[in-house]
Each structure stands twice: as C-alpha cells, then as structure tokens.
Amino acid sequence: RKEVEQDPGPFNVPEGATVAFNCTYSNSASQSFFWYRQDCRKEPKLLMSVYSSGNEDGRFTAQLNRASQYISLLIRDSKLSDSATYLCVVNEVNYQLIWGAGTKLIIKP
C-alpha cells in the first residue's frame, strides 16, 4: 500500500514564530497534492492546493519537491488561531486519495 507520512507532533510553537511541516509520499507518480486544516471535533477544510511551482497564500506557503517526494507547508508569523491539525493528501495516478494522519500544531501566547 502506498503511504503518506507526517510527523504527528504536537509542534509547540510561540506566537509569531515560523513553523514548517513536511509530508512524504511513496508513489513517484502521484499527481496532485493538498493541505487541509482540521480543528478539534470539526471537519477537514481545504487550506491550499500544492502546485509544482510552489504557491503562497498570505502567511502560508506550500511547496512540492518531486525529486525527494515530499510536500511542505510553511506558516509565517503564526497566530493563536493557527492551532489545529494539518493534514496532507496525495492524489495518485489512479486518482486514489491517500491521507496523512496529520500534524498537530499548538501556538502558545
């Protein structure tokens, strides 16, 4: 079975700091990639798609490294409201979606 792996954390980070997560995938033919955010006892919500050229949305930057088979999420100037679990998902060549187990982020004042 193809795998997607994330460091479960928790990452305890002071407010205002920069934090980065990686997500590694095993299938080199994977096609599309996404980051989701999930708050406690809520549904996952799409945070960003990850494009080959990298993409940025405000304080969030997502990058894809196909050679090393990982995607990354960078959060700058972290806010208390960024505390959540961050899930990566990989869409494989057969369109099967493989979810990571999530990385828990706790922003401390």
Add this chain to the structure above:
Amino acid sequence: DVKVTQSSRYLVKRTGEKVFLECVQDMDHENMFWYRQDPGLGLRLIYFSYDVKMKEKGDIPEGYSVSREKKERFSLILESASTNQTSMYLCASQQMLDSPLHFGNGTRLTVT
C-alpha cells in the same frame, strides 16, 4: 462555495439498529465519499461513488452499505450497528478526479 450537508451532527443508536446517514451536496459534483475518522487512525475510506447508482468499496466497507439514487445525495447505511462503529463519519464531494474534496461537518455517531 460548495456546500455539503450531513443530516445529523450527533446520533446515538443502540446495537443492532439500522442507521442511515444522509449527505447532500449542492454543486453538481460527480464524486462523493464516505469516511470515518477515529483518534490515531486518521481518515479511512468506507465507500465512494463516481456516478449515480454507482458505488465502489473503499478500505473498510465491512458492516456498511451505500446508496446513490440521485447525484446530489449519498447515503451511508449501517445494516446492524455495532459498538465498534462508534466514530466520526465524514461525507465529501469532489468536482473532478484531481480536485480537492469538500467535506460536510460530520456526524458523530455513538452506538451503545
């Protein structure tokens, strides 16, 4: 904005009951999914559907069935609920095969 609506936020059922979880999406998406999510186990795919009246088993279909009679509605059925089916159930829809999923707000089912 895509809206995926799950009929119940919380449900409590007894062992052996037949349980219906309903999901409706309003964006004319072809693809719909049912997942369950448990602490430490992440999201696990139960069933999915790429078209009306079409269904495919996911990773953990045992004890579940689904129905897709209309494009906008995808129902998950627990034929005879058991305590190990206590979980958070998440429905999702998808516009195209390489698009992201959009989730409903989940149904937290407790089977006693």
